[in-house]
Every structure is written in structure tokens, then in C-alpha cells.
Amino acid sequence: MDLLSPKQIEIREREEKILLAARPMIVREGYHGFSMDRIAEAVKYSKGTIYNHFSCKEEIILALAAQTSAKRVELFQRAADYRAIARYRMVAIGQAAQIFASEYTDHFLFEEIIMLPSVREKTSEKRHAVIQSCEIQCMSIVAGIVRDAVASSDLVLPDNMSPEEIVFGLWALTSGGYSIILKSESLSLLGINKPVQTVRDHTAALMDGYDWRPLSKDFDMDQVVQQVNQKVFLNG
Amino acid sequence: MDLLSPKQIEIREREEKILLAARPMIVREGYHGFSMDRIAEAVKYSKGTIYNHFSCKEEIILALAAQTSAKRVELFQRAADYRAIARYRMVAIGQAAQIFASEYTDHFLFEEIIMLPSVREKTSEKRHAVIQSCEIQCMSIVAGIVRDAVASSDLVLPDNMSPEEIVFGLWALTSGGYSIILKSESLSLLGINKPVQTVRDHTAALMDGYDWRPLSKDFDMDQVVQQVNQKVFLNG
């Protein structure tokens, strides 16, 4: 049963085509290098037609960010479905975040652009809501794991702290870490040589700080990571 | 003894005047709202003269970010000079970061703009180096406190982890946290109501995770924060 008319399908496909052409342009030439005229030329449609799909060039970047946001939810869901104790599933979430960061580097560029207030103002609230919903989904996936840990007494929440607030800390640490890694080329100059490993160590330390069992000294982290890569993400 | 000729002083003053006019314009109207023509009009100099000072409009934003970066170093230095055990001085650093985030909200906007690759390419390496040097100073100030903690046996570094790598974790957590607070308007929707407090709790948990003495359960955090605000930052 076709829910979409042929016309709608054509529109969808063209939208896809535009995004497909835009992505490498933005990555290669940055926010300023890419222009609507050049996209129009690349996809062989007139500028007016492009503007029928996207009300401004920022809207295209927003759509690209929405695409990658959805990918992250997928990765997180895969990680959360790993059949293991809560603490190990958190390792899987950490791996998901790392895979996302290395696989979809673009996303961070797009995100920074669309979050600039001047860009945000002129872009559709609706598409922002899509991204926000992905954010909420990721949050609730991870908060679910925290709840499981509490239910099985691996973790006792501090007074006045919700599972979501625990997740907020890990989120801040991870996103902050990767954002510094991408921005600051001087990390090795500062004495940090394996930043990705260091981020992982810190997330472990943070969970240890909340006394989340098993503590990281009480299990073989490398082995769990390897296990997760094999069973969850089918790598190696 | 005058090291600067009257002419040089005039140039300095004009530069200051330009930056002073630009800052609120950028904050109010964002990266796109502000233009060189409008700045020129505001300071009553011609566009050509503005371009004698700053090679492009992005360079102005870079200069503004450099100003605030220096302010952060000041705050961190003040915090590090607090005469107390290392762990309490870390509380002071946390307060410095919080004061910086609330006092110089602009900085985060400027930083995001200048870090965009397309912006970075066209701005002076020299001014970027100034900002990087501020970053290195902050890092070494905090790493110094970590070293003090190690020296007085309050902290034992994990194998293969340097003081700088410890700082990296706290830096990631704090900057990531404040960046989420600024960007994501949906935090309360996600169940996080006092995010600043939560960031503080997480930094404490992270240090607890490394078993940095005294553990946060073994001293009165609120009291130390209050003490720091009074003695170091002269507030309250």
C-alpha cells in the first residue's frame, strides 16, 4: 500500500539528493565555502527549487544534523540491548559514543553551526524538535540502564539525584571530551596523548565515584570493551 | 618612560573602541547580524580604517575571545592562590569556572564561532596562539594543584595517568556541562533542574573516583564553597 503519492516520492528523493550533495560540500569547504547556487548546480535543479525544500542554507545543515542524530539513537539502542549487567551495558554505551564520534565526525561540525543563536533563529522549530527528540531518546535509554543498576542494587543514587542527573554527568564528560579533542589541536602539547582512552578512563572513574558496582578495578575493562565490539557492534 | 609613541597609543585606544562597540553588537545580533559597515558607523571611522586593525570581521570576534580568555586565567590564578589543601583549592577552581561561565557568557558564543574550521582558516594564527597560551596556562595552574595533592599524598595517580590527564577529565566535564546548559533549553524537560549544582556534584564524584582525599563525603562542600566565595572572590 502506497502511502506516498509518486509526486511525494519524487520530492523525497530530491531532498535526499540535495542532502547527499550538500554533505561533502559543507565538510570540505565549511559553512562559508558552500553556497545555494553551487548546490543547485551540483544537483541540476534551479535555486528556486532548492528553496522549495529548504528555506535557507542553514536549514540544510539542520537536516543533515537530524540525520546523524538518528544514527546516534540507533547506536545507543543497540548498546542498551546488550544482555549483560548494567555496568557492562554502560561500557557498551561508551563504545557507542566513541563509534559515533569517529564515524560521524561531521555531526559535531553541523551541531555547532545550528546551535549558533543567529542560525537557530532562522531555522525551523520543527526540525529542531526532531533533534531534541533524539536527545531525549538517548537520555532515556541511558537513564533506563541507571534505573536497572539501582534496581539490582549495583548503584545507590545519592540524595536528591535522579538517574537523569547521573546521565547528565556522563554526557557532559563525554561530549565535552570529544569536543575538546576535535577543537584543540594542542592536546599533545598539553601532555594528553591518548585522549580517547583518557575519556574512557574518566567515565569509569566517575561511575566509581558513585560507587557503581562492579568498580572498574574489579573487572577487566579491555575484555568487556572487546566483547562489546564483537557482540554488539560486530567489529573485529 | 613611554614605550608607546602617542600614535601607537591612539591606535591601541581605537582598537579598544572598536572592540567595545563590537561586543554588544555580536551578542545582540549574532554572528550574522553584525557587519563591518555598522561597526564603522558606530565608532565613526571608515571601513578602511577598521580593516587596518582587523583583517576581517572574524578577526574581531577572535580578539574578543582573547580578551575573555585572559580573564579566565586571572580567575584561575586567583583560585589557585587560595591557601588551603589541594582538594579545597580544586573547589576554588570549580567556583572560578562557574563565575567565568556566568560572568562571561559571551565567551562561549565567541569561542564556538572562532573554532568553526571555515572561520579558523581566515583568522590570524598569532591571535589563536594567544588563546592557546591562555589554555595552557589554565591547564598548568590546575595541574599544579594536582601535583601538590600527589606530593602531600592526598591523591595517588592511577598507572600511566599524568596530572594533565586528570585535569583533562575535569575540564571536559565542566566545559561539556556548561556547554550543554547553554545550548539545550530542554534540560528541565529531561529532568535536570539545577544543572550548575549537578556539574559541581559530578566534579566532586570524579575526584572521589580517583580517591582524592578528603572525599567529598568527608568535608562540608557548601561551607568550603562559601569560604571560597568570601575569601577568594570577595562575594557575599
Next chain:
DNA sequence: TGCATTTTCTGACGAAGCGTCAAATAACAG
């Protein structure tokens, strides 16, 4: 099929901003 109506597409156009540079002005030196 042929014609009317609606939808979609097009690219020329106005507006605005960037960065330049030849000419005007000011500063200075003799």
C-alpha cells in the same frame, strides 16, 4: 484529444555585505 486550471520550476533581480584600492587628507621634515 484539446483546452483550462493548478502546480511546480526557473533564473534574472534587488539587497546587503565583504574586502580593496586609488585618491584625498593629514602629519611631518627641512
Next chain:
DNA sequence: CTGTTATTTGACGCTTCGTCAGAAAATGCA
């Protein structure tokens, strides 16, 4: 006072954005 150098100016060329009147295509109907 005049010749030389340094600084300032704003008009100009160029690029890009986003629009919109008219062209082209699709659709409906007799």
C-alpha cells in the same frame, strides 16, 4: 611654505542570499 611620507576614506567590484513574475509541466475535465 613645500615636498614627502603615512593614514584615512568611501566608492567599487564581487559574491551570495532569498524572492518573485513568468515559463513550463502536470492535472482535470469535456
